[in-house]
Structure formats: C-alpha cells, structure tokens
Amino acid sequence: MRIIFSLLVLISLFVDAGFAQNTMKIYVPKLSAPYFFYENENEVNGFVPSLLNELLQNPLEFAKYSDSILKKEAVDQLGFLSESSVPKGFRFIPVPHIINYYVFVRTNTPIQSLSDLYHSKIIVLKNDLPYRVLYGNKASFILTVSSYEKVMELLASGINDCAIVPYYVGSKIVKEKKYKNIDVIETPFVSEHFGVVVPETQTGLIQSVQANIKKMIENNRFKELENTYFDSIPIVKPVKIVSHIFLLVIVVILILVILALFVWNRLLMKEVSLSTKEYIEELQKQNITPIIIDLQNPFIKNILEQSPIWLFINDSYGNFKLTSNDFLEYALKQDSMPDPLALSDVFDGHFTELLISSDERLMNQPTQMVINEVSFTMKSVNYQKWMVKYPIRLTGSNELLFITLLINPVVEGDLHFKSLSTELLFRSVVDSLPDLIFYKNRKSQYLGANRVFLEFTGKTLNEIVGKSDLEIFGAERAEKYLKTDRIVFDEGVIWEGSEWDQWRNGERVRFEDTKIPLLDPKGNVFGLVGISHDITRHFMVEQELAQAKEKAEESDRIKSTFLANMSHEIRTPMNSIIGFSDLLADADLTIDQRVEIIDMIQSNGYTLIDIIDDIIDFSRIESGQIHLKFSDFNLNEVVKDAYLYSLSKRNQLGKEHLNISYTIGSIEDEYFIITDPYRLRQVFKNLFNSTLRFSTAENVFFGYIVHENSIFFYLKNDNSIISERLLTKLKQEDSLVQISFSEIEESVGISLIIAKNIIEMLGGKLWSEELVPGRPDYYFNIPLKRAEVKTAFVPQAPIYDTPDWGGKTILIAEDEITNYILLQGILSKTHAKVLRAENGAEAVAMYQSDPHIDLVLMDIRMPEMNGIDASKKILNSFPLAIIIAQTAYAMPEDKELYLSIGMKAVLAKPIDPGELYYLCNKYLKIKT
Numbered sequence: 001m002r003i004i005f006s007l008l009v010l011i012s013l014f015v016d017a018g019f020a021q022n023t024m025k026i027y028v029p030k031l032s033a034p035y036f037f038y039e040n041e042n043e044v045n046g047f048v049p050s051l052l053n054e055l056l057q058n059p060l061e062f063a064k065y066s067d068s069i070l071k072k073e074a075v076d077q078l079g080f081l082s083e084s085s086v087p088k089g090f091r092f093i094p095v096p097h098i099i100n101y102y103v104f105v106r107t108n109t110p111i112q113s114l115s116d117l118y119h120s121k122i123i124v125l126k127n128d129l130p131y132r133v134l135y136g137n138k139a140s141f142i143l144t145v146s147s148y149e150k151v152m153e154l155l156a157s158g159i160n161d162c163a164i165v166p167y168y169v170g171s172k173i174v175k176e177k178k179y180k181n182i183d184v185i186e187t188p189f190v191s192e193h194f195g196v197v198v199p200e201t202q203t204g205l206i207q208s209v210q211a212n213i214k215k216m217i218e219n220n221r222f223k224e225l226e227n228t229y230f231d232s233i234p235i236v237k238p239v240k241i242v243s244h245i246f247l248l249v250i251v252v253i254l255i256l257v258i259l260a261l262f263v264w265n266r267l268l269m270k271e272v273s274l275s276t277k278e279y280i281e282e283l284q285k286q287n288i289t290p291i292i293i294d295l296q297n298p299f300i301k302n303i304l305e306q307s308p309i310w311l312f313i314n315d316s317y318g319n320f321k322l323t324s325n326d327f328l329e330y331a332l333k334q335d336s337m338p339d340p341l342a343l344s345d346v347f348d349g350h351f352t353e354l355l356i357s358s359d360e361r362l363m364n365q366p367t368q369m370v371i372n373e374v375s376f377t378m379k380s381v382n383y384q385k386w387m388v389k390y391p392i393r394l395t396g397s398n399e400l401l402f403i404t405l406l407i408n409p410v411v412e413g414d415l416h417f418k419s420l421s422t423e424l425l426f427r428s429v430v431d432s433l434p435d436l437i438f439y440k441n442r443k444s445q446y447l448g449a450n451r452v453f454l455e456f457t458g459k460t461l462n463e464i465v466g467k468s469d470l471e472i473f474g475a476e477r478a479e480k481y482l483k484t485d486r487i488v489f490d491e492g493v494i495w496e497g498s499e500w501d502q503w504r505n506g507e508r509v510r511f512e513d514t515k516i517p518l519l520d521p522k523g524n525v526f527g528l529v530g531i532s533h534d535i536t537r538h539f540m541v542e543q544e545l546a547q548a549k550e551k552a553e554e555s556d557r558i559k560s561t562f563l564a565n566m567s568h569e570i571r572t573p574m575n576s577i578i579g580f581s582d583l584l585a586d587a588d589l590t591i592d593q594r595v596e597i598i599d600m601i602q603s604n605g606y607t608l609i610d611i612i613d614d615i616i617d618f619s620r621i622e623s624g625q626i627h628l629k630f631s632d633f634n635l636n637e638v639v640k641d642a643y644l645y646s647l648s649k650r651n652q653l654g655k656e657h658l659n660i661s662y663t664i665g666s667i668e669d670e671y672f673i674i675t676d677p678y679r680l681r682q683v684f685k686n687l688f689n690s691t692l693r694f695s696t697a698e699n700v701f702f703g704y705i706v707h708e709n710s711i712f713f714y715l716k717n718d719n720s721i722i723s724e725r726l727l728t729k730l731k732q733e734d735s736l737v738q739i740s741f742s743e744i745e746e747s748v749g750i751s752l753i754i755a756k757n758i759i760e761m762l763g764g765k766l767w768s769e770e771l772v773p774g775r776p777d778y779y780f781n782i783p784l785k786r787a788e789v790k791t792a793f794v795p796q797a798p799i800y801d802t803p804d805w806g807g808k809t810i811l812i813a814e815d816e817i818t819n820y821i822l823l824q825g826i827l828s829k830t831h832a833k834v835l836r837a838e839n840g841a842e843a844v845a846m847y848q849s850d851p852h853i854d855l856v857l858m859d860i861r862m863p864e865m866n867g868i869d870a871s872k873k874i875l876n877s878f879p880l881a882i883i884i885a886q887t888a889y890a891m892p893e894d895k896e897l898y899l900s901i902g903m904k905a906v907l908a909k910p911i912d913p914g915e916l917y918y919l920c921n922k923y924l925k926i927k928t
Contacts, residue, residue, distance in 0.1 A: 023059040026052060026078040029085070032125055032147045034169060034229040035099075036062075047229040048080060051095065054221065055196060055212045079197035082129065083335065086197055093209050094195035096222050101130050101192070102167040103185040104152065104174070108507075109161050111185070121160035123151045129192050130164035149173055156182055164189050168230035293392050293403075295322065310385070310406035313392070316363060318343045318356055321401060331378060351376035355389075359402050362391045374406075436511070436532035439518070444468055444485045447527065458504040477501075488515045488528045498535065510536045555622070570611055573604035580604075603652040609910065610689060616891075617682070617754045626679075628761055629892060632787030633677045634670045635704070635711075642684035643702065649692055658695065663703030665711070673711070674785040678892050679758045686751035687715050687778055697775050710764075710781045717775040755780075803921050805832035808854045810920070812836050813843035813870065814886075815862045819909075823857065823886070826913050840865030844873045847881070854924060858903070860887040868901060875902040882923045886911060 028036060028048060036046040044062055052060060056078075079090070086092045105111045111120055117134075124131045126144035134142055141160070145151055148165045152173040155163040163170070167188070174182050198206050216222055295301050304311065304322060310331055311324040320341045328334050332346060344352045351374065358372075374387045385406040392403050430437055431451040438449040446464045454461060457472055469478035480499075487495050495515045502508050511532040518527040580597045583589070589597070620626045643662040650658050664671075691700065697717035704713045756766045764782040771777065810832050814820040820836055827834050835853070837843035839862045847853055856874070860867040871883050885898045890908035898906050905919045 023061050024056055024078055025061045025063060026056075026080060027063050028080045029082070029127070031128075032169075033149065034172070035166070047097075047225055050225055050228075051097075051222075052080060052196070054216060055095070055209055057208075057212070078199075080194060081197050083193040083195065089200055090197045091200045091206055092195050092197055093206065093213070094193055095213060096217060097194065097226070099129075099166045099192045099194065101164050101189045102170060103162050103164055103189050104155060104170050104182050105162040105185060106155060106158070107181045107183055111162050117162070117189075120162055123154050123160045123163040125151060125165070129190060133190055134164075152177070152179065152182070168226070172230060293394055295394060311403070313401055313403050314343060314355075314359070315399065315401055316359060318352070318359075320346075327406075333379060346378060348377040355404070358387075358389050362389060362402060363400060435534070437530070439527060439529040440485065441527045442489060442525070444482055446472075453532075456503060484513070484515060485528065488517050489525055492517050492519075492525050498539075501532075508536075509534055510539045570608070573608040573611070576604040577601050577608070605910070606652055614686075614750050614754060618750050621754065621757045626758070626761065627893060628676045628679060630674055630676055632672050632674050635673050636664050636666065636669065636671050638677055638681055638684075639664065639702075639704065641681065642688070645685055646688045646692065646700070646702065649688055653692055655692065655695075657698070658692070659699045661699070661701055663701070665703060665705040672787040674787045675762055675782055679762065680782075683755045683758050683780070686755040690751045690755075691715055691717075691776075691778070695775065697772075706784060709784050711784050712779060712781045714777065714779050716777040717772065802829045803917055805830040805920070805924060808924055809833040809835065809850070809852050811843065811846060811850075811853045811856045813840065813856060813862065813867060814859045815839055816859075819859070823911070823916075826911075826916060830917075839863050840867055840870030843867075843870050847874050848877065854882065855920060856881065856883045857886045857907070858883050860885060860889050860898075868897070871898075871903055872901055884919055884923070 031046075031048060034046055036044065036048045039045045049060070049062065081092075083092055083094065103111070103117065111117065121141040121143070122130075122134060123143045123145060124134065125148060126146065131142065131144060143154070143160055145154065148169045151163045151165055152170060154160065156177070156179040167184070170184070173179075196209050198209065200206075295304075301322075304313075305325050309324065310327040312327055313321045313323075315321060320337060320343070323332075323337050328337060343355050347355065354372070354374065372387045373384075375382065375384050377383070383406075388405040388407065390403050390405075392401050393399065394401065433450060434452060436450070436453040436456055438453050439447050441447055445466055445468055448461065449457075449464060454464070457464060459472065464472060469481045472478075473481070484495050484497065487493070494517070496513065498510065498512045500508055500510050512535045513530065513532050515528050515530045517525045518529060520526050580601045583597055584594060617626070639662060643660065646660050650656065650660060688702075695717060699718050701716045701718075702714070704711055706712075752766075759766045759780045759782070762782045764780055766778065766780040768776045768778055808830075810827060812820055812823050812827075812834060814823065814836065815838050824834050824836075835846060835850075837846050841864045843856065843858065844865070847856065856871075858867040858871055862870075867885065867887070871885075874881050874883065879902070883903045884905045884907060885903050886907040886909065887894075888909045890906055895906045904923055907916060907919065
C-alpha cells in the first residue's frame with residue numbers, strides 16, 4: 001500500500017513538473033503602461049509580466065481576459081486578476097501589491113472630494129476598474145482612452161475636469177511630463193487587490209506560486225520591481241485641494257477636536273495632572289448629534305469599506321450591517337461578510353457583552369459617544385485597541401445603528417491611555433484640524449502653528465518659531481495682524497473679525513479670525529492663540545443671496561409701481577374713448593367735428609394698444625419668456641421704419657410742431673447686420689413713446705453711428721452732434737448714467753424698463769444724459785455683426801382702395817359677435833360672400849361641406865375647438881386651403897407656430913382694413 005501511495009505521489013510531482021516546463025497561457029485584464037505593454041508585436045513588458053515571470057518561472061503566453069473566458073477554456077489556464085473577478089473553481093493567490101486609484105484634477109477645478117465626481121467630466125482607461133465603478137453607478141460624462149499616458153495628457157491640455165488612474169502611474173507621468181497644472185485629491189477613489197488565479201485542482205502549482213511569493217518577499221523583489229516601474233514617487237502634495245472629510249473622518253475629527261479642547265486647556269493652564277483616562281471620562285459627557293449616513297451613495301459606502309482601520313456597523317440586535325475591507329481581511333480572514341453575522345460569531349463573550357452594553361447605553365443616551373480601552377480575543381488571537389462607538393442613522397430611517405472603530409495606538413509601545421505623551425497628543429490633534437491655528441507670545445513672536453498654517457505660509461515650523469509677522473509676511477500684512485494682536489494683549493479680550501487674505505500662491509481667501517488671550521494662573525496675558533476658519537464659499541453664497549434679495553426687492557418695488565401706474569395709464573385713453581364715443585351720439589355735430597372725434601378715438605385706441613403691449617412684454621420679461629430670433633436684415637430699413645413710426649406717434653400726441661429727423665450712420669444704402677430685427681424695432685418704439693410724450697424740445701434727432709465693433713444709437717433733443725468726447729464716454733461705460741429701474745420716473749411708465757431689458761438681451765447697454773433739465777438724451781449700443789448684402793425685398797404696398805371680390809366666398813371663424821360684425825362690415829364693401837362659424841369645430845364642418853369657400857379668416861381662441869386644431873384638420877384634408885389667422889395672440893413665437901402648421905399669414909388685432917385687403921387680395925388672386 002505504501003508503495004502504491006509513493007508511486008502516486010511521484011506521478012503527481014512528475015505531472016506537475018511536466019506542466020511547469022510547458023508554455024503557460026495566462027489571462028490578464030485591460031491594463032496600460034507601466035503595468036502591461038508591448039515592446040514590439042510579440043514581446044511584452046511591464047510590472048505584471050515581470051512579476052509573473054518570477055512567480056511562475058515558465059514561458060508565458062499572455063491573453064486578454066473576459067468574464068467567461070476561464071470557464072470555457074481548459075482547467076490548466078491561469079489568470080492574473082483582481083480578487084473580485086475570481087471565477088468559481090479557481091484559487092486566488094494574492095501578491096503584495098495593491099493598485100490604488102486616485103483622482104487627479106486640474107488646478108483650481110472645483111472638485112474637492114469624491115462626491116463631486118458624480119456630475120464631473122472624467123477621463124479613465126477603457127474597461128479599467130474606475131470605469132466599471134463609475135459606469136455601474138451611472139456616472140455621467142465618462143471619456144475613455146487607451147493608455148494612462150493619454151489620460152494624463154488630455155487632462156493637462158484642459159479636456160474634462162479630472163482623471164482616475166493608479167497613483168504611482170499618474171504621479172510618474174506628472175513628474176516626467178512636468179505638468180504644472182495637475183493636483184491630486186488625497187482620498188483614494190478605489191483600490192484593487194491583484195493575484196494569480198490557479199485552478200483549485202493544480203495543488204502543485206498553487207504551492208509553487210505561494211513559495212515563490214514568500215521568496216520574493218524575503219528577497220525584497222516586490223519593492224525592487226516597484227522601484228523599476230514606478231520610481232517610488234512620493235505623494236504629490238496638492239495645492240489647495242482640500243478633500244471633504246467623509247463620515248469616517250468626520251467621526252475621528254470630532255473625537256480629536258473634543259480631545260483637543262480638554263488637553264489644550266490643561267496644557268496652557270499648566271494643569272496637565274489628570275490621567276488620560278480622566279480626560280476620556282469628561283469627553284464621554286459631551287453631547288454629540290448622531291450622524292446621518294446614506295449607504296445608498298456608492299462613494300460614501302466605498303469610503304467606509306476602504307477605510308484603513310477596523311470599522312463595522314451593527315444594529316441594536318447585535319447583527320453586523322457593514323464592515324471595512326480591512327476588518328474583513330485581517331480580522332475575520334474572509335473575502336466577504338456572511339449574512340447573517342452576529343457580534344457573538346466574531347468576538348469572545350466578554351467583549352460581545354461590552355459591545356451590547358455600550359449600544360444599550362447609546363440607546364438610552366443617544367447623544368453621547370463611548371470610548372474605551374479594550375482587550376478581546378478573536379480567531380484565537382488577543383488584541384488591545386481603542387474602541388470608539390458612535391450612534392448613527394441611515395438616510396430615510398429612524399432605526400438607531402452603531403458605528404464602531406477599533407483603533408491602534410498613536411505611539412509605539414504599551415497600549416494605555418496613561419502612557420501617551422500629552423505633547424504628542426496635543427500636536428496630533430492640532431495638526432489634524434482644517435483651520436489655521438497659531439500661538440504667539442506678548443512680543444507677537446510665533447511659538448508654534450499647525451500643519452495648515454505652515455502650508456499657508458509656505459514655511460517649516462523651525463522657520464516661523466521666534467519670528468514676527470514682519471519677517472514672515474512683510475510690512476503691509478504685518479501691520480494688519482499686529483493691530484488686532486494689540487487689542488488682545490492690551491484689553492485681555494477675545495477678538496473676532498473677518499477679512500480677505502491670500503495663500504502663498506496668490507489665491508484670495510476670506511477668513512473668519514478669532515484671537516484668544518492666554519492667561520497665566522494670576523490672570524495675566526502671556527500670549528494668544530489664533531484660529532482662522534476659511535469661510536470663502538460661505539461668504540460668496542451670502543453675497544449672492546444678498547444680491548438676489550436686493551434684486552427681488554427691487555423687482556417687487558417695480559411691480560408695485562407698475563400696478564399703481566397701470567390704473568392711470570389705462571384709464572386715461574379709456575376715458576377719452578368712452579367720452580368721445582358718447583359725443584358721437586349728438587345729432588348736431590358737423591361732419592368735420594365727427595371726423596375729428598373719430599380721429600381722437602382712434603388715437604387713444606392706439607395708445608391703449610401700446611399700453612397693453614407693454615403690460616404683456618413686462619410680464620414676459622419678469623417670467624423670462626422673451627426669446628430672441630437673430631437674422632440678417634437691412635438696418636437702414638429698420639431705422640426708416642422707426643422714423644415713420646415716430647411721425648405717426650407725434651401726430652397721435654398732437655405735437656405736429658415737433659421736428660423729427662434721422663441720420664444713417666453708413667454710406668451704404670443697404671447695411672445688413674445680424675441681430676433680432678423685431679426686438680430692435682420694439683426698442684425704437686418704446687424709446688420714442690417715452691421721449692415724445694414728455695419732450696418739451698423743438699427738435700428730436702435720431703440715428704446711429706458705427707464705431708469699432710459696436711453700433712451706437714442715439715435719440716437726442718435739440719442737438720444731433722455725436723462728438724469723439726461722447727464716444728469715449730460711451731466706451732468707458734461708467735462716465736454716463738446707466739439706466740436702472742430705480743432711476744425711471746413713474747410718469748414714464750414701463751417703456752424704458754422694457755427697452756433696457758431687450759437691449760441687454762441683445763448684448764448692449766442703455767445710457768442717459770440730461771444736459772437740459774426735463775430733456776433726457778438716450779444712447780444705447782449693440783454688438784456689430786455684419787451679414788452678407790442681399791437684394792432687399794420690396795413688399796407690395798398695402799391696398800387701401802376697396803377691392804372687388806365678387807364671386808368669392810370668405811369664411812370668418814369668430815366666436816365674438818362684435819369682432820364678426822366689424823369684419824363683416826369691412827368685407828361687405830368688397831361684394832364677397834361672407835359666412836360665419838362660431839367655433840373651430842363648426843369651421844371644419846362648414847369648410848368640408850362647402851367646396852366654394854375661397855379663404856378662411858381663423859380666430860385662434862374659440863370654444864369647443866381652437867383655431868390651431870381647426871386649421872390642422874382642414875389642411876390635413878385640403879392642403880391647398882388658404883387660412884389667415886386673425887388674433888390678438890400675435891407675438892413673434894405665436895406667428896411662427898401659425899405659419900409652421902400651414903397658415904398663410906397672420907393679422908394682429910385690432911385689424912387694419914388696408915392690411916386685411918392687401919393679404920386677402922394677395923391670396924385670392926392665387927386661387928382662381
């Protein structure tokens with residue numbers, strides 16, 4: 001029997017030895033230099049091939065790994081994979097090298113923590129671990145490339161916000177390429193353990209690999225390989241990249257801060273006579289609010305799991321909810337946490353009772369933490385740790401859970417609180433705080449400072465101790481600092497203030513400063529301690545809120561003024577319309593008197609329309625619904641139209657004595673530019689409305705000049721000269737008074753408010769200058785964007801003579817009887833047959849049943865079916881139907897909608913008879 005067993009052993013060794021001499025095929029995941037790269041088509045190089053050659057000591061054939069490849073191939077295939085990727089039936093043999101992925105960012109990019117990555121633009125290696133993590137968590141804006149060098153090259157050139165690569169690789173590239181604009185966030189994004197994956201049946205090969213790993217560790221070969229491929233680059237200290245401290249770090253900092261309060265107080269008062277254990281007893285009396293943790297957030301969960309200390313979360317029943325990977329691997333000796341897993345399954349009975357009793361204490365006093373020095377046994381190994389327990393709650397849940405940290409001592413030697421150096425503990429606490437902390441003597445010489453203050457000054461501790469502010473910061477800043485020092489020394493009071501300062505790289509920062517006097521046992525001030533807290537972001541938010549509040553209050557004031565004025569603005573023309581309408585009923589009026597009264601009614605009607613248009617525009621500006629439509633057009637034509645409008649407005653206001661003239665600022669007859677012509681006309685109209693109504697001048701001059709990259713428009717009283725001095729003032733912007741809401745007189749109404757907003761939307765500004773009291777001159781500019789010269793289209797003049805449309809049939813879709821009677825009265829002179837539909841549905845039915853209808857005048861807002869839906873139904877069945885919209889909804893975007901569905905034209909209410917005749921005649925001629 002022994003002979004048979006020996007033969008079997010020899011055969012097994014022979015098979016394993018024979019296997020070792022053959023070429024081995026090994027699968028590796030997607031990696032880039034310096035981990036894995038090809039020297040040429042057949043020769044591979046890098047940290048991974050060199051490592052595997054020493055471990056396996058056989059010729060190797062490398063192949064690309066996929067999730068299912070090892071399941072399909074023969075059982076003698078190998079892999080170099082991460083621990084999370086090991087397929088069933090294979091043994092994972094870890095190597096002492098972990099790939100730590102860090103986030104590299106461009107300097108001054110607003111990415112300060114891992115949580116900021118969710119909506120950032122990220123560059124990663126395709127199919128690398130960070131890519132899989134980000135993709136699995138549905139992160140946006142992921143750019144994938146083929147190599148780590150390409151990743152860092154794109155980041156340095158300004159492509160995307162950040163990159164995630166292995167730390168040593170990224171640091172090496174930054175150093176070799178001398179990239180000056182790349183920093184690194186100190187918190188690792190994710191880490192990956194790699195190892196050799198061997199079929200479980202290959203026991204001989206498993207033993208061989210394990211033996212080789214042990215030999216490489218003893219010979220320090222892993223370190224040599226890392227030096228070869230990564231140069232052992234030290235961690236690059238980021239410039240002003242301050243990571244957000246996540247939940248774990250928050251807990252530790254809370255502990256350290258409270259420890260600092262007690263230790264520091266006793267140190268300065270020379271009362272450090274109590275033991276550390278007494279400090280802890282006092283610390284446990286402090287009230288602390290339970291932390292709210294969102295474990296659904298993958299970044300927060302990842303931070304907890306990747307914590308480099310023993311950490312776990314359990315419920316009130318003593319069951320584990322989450323553990324750090326470090327605790328799983330080195331304490332539990334497991335790859336994943338079993339479910340369920342109780343405290344009693346892991347720890348000895350005494351320590352389990354201590355944990356449960358601590359939880360009960362936190363449940364009864366949920367605002368206090370528990371800190372103990374503990375000893376326990378786990379997996380037959382004795383441990384001594386500091387235990388910190390803290391109450392937490394999960395987001396969206398009221399269940400109280402408990403987070404436990406088992407921390408190693410901060411100094412070498414016996415693990416006892418009493419044995420800790422008070423000075424070392426004080427230094428550790430102060431250096432861990434994120435604020436600038438320093439302390440001085442009565443001569444304002446520095447006695448010490450924390451790590452952040454040294455980074456702020458760019459000096460070492462030895463370089464500041466015994467030095468004054470003058471020697472460190474210079475005369476200007478030293479005078480500012482010494483002034484507040486004297487207040488503390490002379491009056492013995494705490495000084496608080498807030499002011500701007502700057503880091504050594506020139507970046508401005510706002511600090512909230514506190515200086516506290518240090519008193520000896522007799523109450524005399526012997527020094528001070530200063531704390532500067534960075535409130536830049538908070539201050540900027542407050543400024544933005546203040547500006548938003550001021551803007552909202554100004555907007556409310558304008559609205560109140562607007563509403564107060566509208567009653568007067570509307571009643572004035574309405575009073576004239578109603579009053580003159582009553583006068584028309586007088587049978588004794590002559591023809592000339594009736595014509596004059598009708599003119600007055602029409603003039604006030606147009607004024608009322610202007611007011612209504614202003615109300616609509618003001619409302620649209622307030623709600624942000626005004627949209628621009630840029631196109632190319634002849635500016636000279638628009639200026640001429642504005643001039644014709646001013647003459648009409650002048651006559652409506654009864655100021656025929658006022659002389660109005662305009663000047664073209666271009667020698668070209670057709671000066672084509674690109675902007676919104678409709679809104680530009682609206683600006684001219686509103687400025688003329690405001691100017692002509694209140695002007696007391698005899699002459700008004702209007703025009704424009706082209707200067708450099710802008711077009712300057714002017715509307716002036718009595719003087720048409722635009723001097724170089726005035727142009728210089730306009731370009732300086734602050735030399736003239738810019739129109740603001742608060743400066744607009746109530747009597748002017750809202751025309752200037754609307755004009756100002758539109759001009760700013762077009763990219764310009766509005767100014768005013770009042771050389772003669774009561775006669776303001778207005779100036780505004782817009783950017784000059786030239787367009788190609790086009791042949792101007794000259795429209796056919798509107799028809800004011802009544803046409804003859806005998807034999808034609810026109811359908812009027814109008815629900816308001818008065819509007820129908822008006823249209824019928826206008827059309828009755830043309831001898832056309834007029835039909836009426838009272839709603840959209842009736843209009844569709846009438847058009848479908850009467851083939852003789854030549855044209856439809858369609859109202860938009862009607863009961864049962866609106867004019868848009870009715871037009872769509874008609875045009876679906878009769879694509880050649882002629883439909884003209886006649887509506888009060890006639891804004892540019894409304895007109896675009898009507899034309900887009902197939903309507904031929906739009907008539908805006910109140911309808912001009914001449915325009916109605918012109919449009920109808922145009923399309924009735926088409927249909928014969």
